[in-house]
Amino acid sequence: xxxxxxxxxxxxxxxxxxxxxxxxxxxxxxxxxxxxxxxxxxxxxxxxxxxxxxxxxxxxxxxxxxxxxxxxxxxxxxxxxxxxxxxxxxxxxxxxxxxxxxxxxxxxxxxxxxxxxxxxxxxxxxxxxxxxxxxxxxxxxxxxxxxxxxxxxxxxxxxxxxxxxxxxxxxxxxxxxxxxxxxxxxxxxxxxxxxxxxxxxxxxxxxxxxxxxxxxxxxxxxxxxxxxxxxxxxxxxxxxxxxxxxxxxxxxxxxxxxxxxxxxxxxxxxxxxxxxxxxxxx
Numbered sequence: 001x002x003x004x005x006x007x008x009x010x011x012x013x014x015x016x017x018x019x020x021x022x023x024x025x026x027x028x029x030x031x032x033x034x035x036x037x038x039x040x041x042x043x044x045x046x047x048x049x050x051x052x053x054x055x056x057x058x059x060x061x062x063x064x065x066x067x068x069x070x071x072x073x074x075x076x077x078x079x080x081x082x083x084x085x086x087x088x089x090x091x092x093x094x095x096x097x098x099x100x101x102x103x104x105x106x107x108x109x110x111x112x113x114x115x116x117x118x119x120x121x122x123x124x125x126x127x128x129x130x131x132x133x134x135x136x137x138x139x140x141x142x143x144x145x146x147x148x149x150x151x152x153x154x155x156x157x158x159x160x161x162x163x164x165x166x167x168x169x170x171x172x173x174x175x176x177x178x179x180x181x182x183x184x185x186x187x188x189x190x191x192x193x194x195x196x197x198x199x200x201x202x203x204x205x206x207x208x209x210x211x212x213x214x215x216x217x218x219x220x221x222x223x224x225x226x227x228x229x230x231x232x233x234x235x236x237x238x239x240x241x242x243x244x245x246x247x248x249x250x251x252x253x254x255x256x257x258x259x260x261x262x263x264x265x266x267x268x269x270x271x272x273x274x275x276x277x278x279x280x281x282x
Contacts, residue, residue, distance in 0.1 A: 001025055001163045001197065002047060007056035009042050016042050018221045019056070027162075029188060029198040031208040031229075034218035035242060040201045041082065041169050043218065047199065048079045048167045061163060074102040077165040078152035082173060084145045086133050093129045095144050096120060099151030111156035119147040122186060138174035146171060146183055150190055161196035168200035172207065180204075184211045205258050209233055217241060233258070 002024040009017040017039045024030060032040045045051040047058065049065050058065040060076065068076070078099070086095065096119050100112040108116070120129055123143045128136060133144065146168075153164045166187060172180045184207060187198045192213075202208050208215060208229070215232035217225035219241050225232050235258070238246040244260045251257075 001061060002165065003057075003059045003062075004047060005057050007043070007046055007053045007058065009039070009046060009051065010054045016221055017046070017053075020218075020223045021056075022047075022216070022223075022226070024197060024199070027192050027195050027197055028213035029192050029200065029211055030214045030216060031212035032199065032201045032216045032218065033203075033205065033208060037220075038218040039221045040218055044167055044169055044199065044201050045079075048077055048165075049073060050079065071102055074152065075155075076163070077167060078149040079167040080145055080149040080169060080171050082170045084141065089132050089134075091130050091132060092125055092136070092140075092144055093120065095133050096125075096147045096151060099148035099154075102152065103155075109156075115151055115154050115156065119151055123147045123182075139176065139179060142171070142174050143179060143183070146186075150186070153191065153196060159194065161191060161194040164191070164196040166191045166196065166198045168198065170201050170203065172202065172204060180207060187211075205233065205238070209256060209258070239263075 002022070004020065004022045006019045006021055007017060008015070008019055020043060032044065034040050042051065046053050049058075049068070052066075060068065065073075093116065097108060097112070097116050099119075100108050100115065103109075104112060120126055123146065125140070125143060125147070128140060133141060136144070149166060149168075153161055153166060155161070168187065171183055171187075175183065187200070188211060191198050200212075212229045215225065215227060215229050216223065217232065217237075224241060225237060233248070235246045235248040238258070242260075243263065245263050247259050247261070249257050249259060
């Protein structure tokens with residue numbers, strides 16, 4: 001569905017992404033991991049058509065991304081940013097309804113309204129629906145923006161979301177554990193299980209292990225891992241990339257978690273000296 005060939009990106013004379021090639025062809029959840037500054041968000045934005053690559057090509061369904069009309073592309077993919085600035089006294093309901101803008105001219109249809117109601121219910125925002133967006137907590141705002149992004153891909157006339165793509169840039173920011181799990185579960189159920197694709201930048205390796213079908217890892221602008229979740233999240237590979245001692249702990253066939261501790265004395269750098277042995281986030 002998405003084919004990226006030799007994508008690079010430079011800014012201010014600095015190379016952010018070195019040649020990266022990817023083929024994303026089937027319904028799955030793809031998680032992009034990597035150290036800070038590895039180029040994760042840059043790659044995500046280029047794949048979504050928000051940034052133009054310095055070189056290389058991207059196609060959606062065999063068609064050059066640059067040839068897509070803006071309104072057409074808006075119905076093909078949606079994007080949840082790390083930070084979402086909203087100006088004006090828009091309510092929760094207003095913001096979520098914005099996800100339907102690519103589908104109507106003057107006012108939403110009954111089908112659009114029904115989708116908005118479903119989203120408000122699913123994200124547990126019923127008691128907040130008439131509140132002004134800026135008065136809500138960061139976690140509540142994140143849930144609202146996630147609902148908007150999901151709605152942008154929905155088609156009341158089509159149950160399947162074949163070839164549609166949801167891009168999530170650090171979607172778990174500001175969310176407690178309950179909503180972190182809920183958001184990832186809904187991304188799978190509402191997009192992947194209906195034939196679409198989710199591509200997400202995450203920092204939580206344990207969440208990635210639970211939900212991802214495929215893992216991509218970047219380091220210093222290079223694609224260093226692209227494999228199934230089980231193979232990509234190898235403790236030795238992760239230890240090398242993130243320069244901490246990563247341990248994979250297996251409690252049962254379905255219960256696995258990752259923990260970390262500083263590297264052995266003499267191998268520890270100043271940059272990771274403060275890393276604790278708590279749950280590993282990258």
